[in-house]
């Protein structure tokens with residue numbers, strides 16, 4: 509059993525208490541299917557996907573006597589089908605020197621933590637990383653990133669609270685170029701309550717980094733917190749109005765009662781789900797795997 513599976517399974521098990529209750533059925537009649545559908549909706553798959561999964565299931569198994577294990581297997585296969593197209597690894601294009609990765613998302617979703625984890629991830633692959641503490645609005649975010657920098661041995665470009673994030677991004681890329689770094693992660697503020705200001709801030713960061721490289725940012729990762737459930741869908745919509753999001757990272761799947769949100773996200777957005785966060789430690793980042801996730805979700 510891989511680390512991804514065991515860690516994630518503990519979190520996802522909470523999503524599926526209802527599903528486990530529904531799995532006692534042995535004869536798949538309409539009532540049993542309805543109960544399963546409700547359980548999937550409760551796990552945050554959303555009505556559309558839950559309906560599709562159950563429809564697929566109805567076609568293949570309706571009226572049959574099935575064991576709970578068979579139900580689990582068939583449900584996992586249906587869910588994996590939805591997830592497969594979006595389970596795309598995060599493979600930065602390192603022909604850019606440096607690859608510039610902008611990390612966006614609402615406050616508290618885990619942006620800063622995820623940047624620290626990615627610094628370790630790519631550092632471990634022999635890549636040299638620079639981090640930019642661009643969430644200058646939240647003093648703690650700057651300190652937090654500095655701690656991650658010490659842990660991962662990667663330089664952190666930071667300013668005083670309230671410093672201009674675009675200026676820091678500029679410094680970060682300059683530094684990365686000077687030292688021949690492979691990738692720069694730019695942390696950003698997540699003040700969604702002040703959408704206009706945030707939009708301007710992100711636009712300015714992008715303008716400034718394009719002075720170095722007009723193809724930058726080369727990736728824009730939107731971080732989402734699985735525990736916010738369906739709200740994550742709205743966050744994707746709002747952030748896509750502001751920036752060209754290239755992929756998603758879903759955090760807090762270790763404690764989530766709503767792991768199904770990843771399935772809803774896959775269906776609604778079609779955006780790649782690159783990585784998932786399964787804890788607060790530096791190693792708690794996993795590549796997203798459709799089959800393993802689907803299997804974890806159905807228990």
Ligand code: GDP
Nearest residue numbers: 615616617618619620621759760785786787788
């Ligand atoms: P930011 O405001 O988006 O930069 O969010 P932070 O990186 O500061 O994270 C907010 C909180 O979420 C912190 O307490 C993190 O330790 C925690 N956190 C981040 N990712 C995960 C995760 O995958 N699992 C758990 N359980 N907590 C996480």
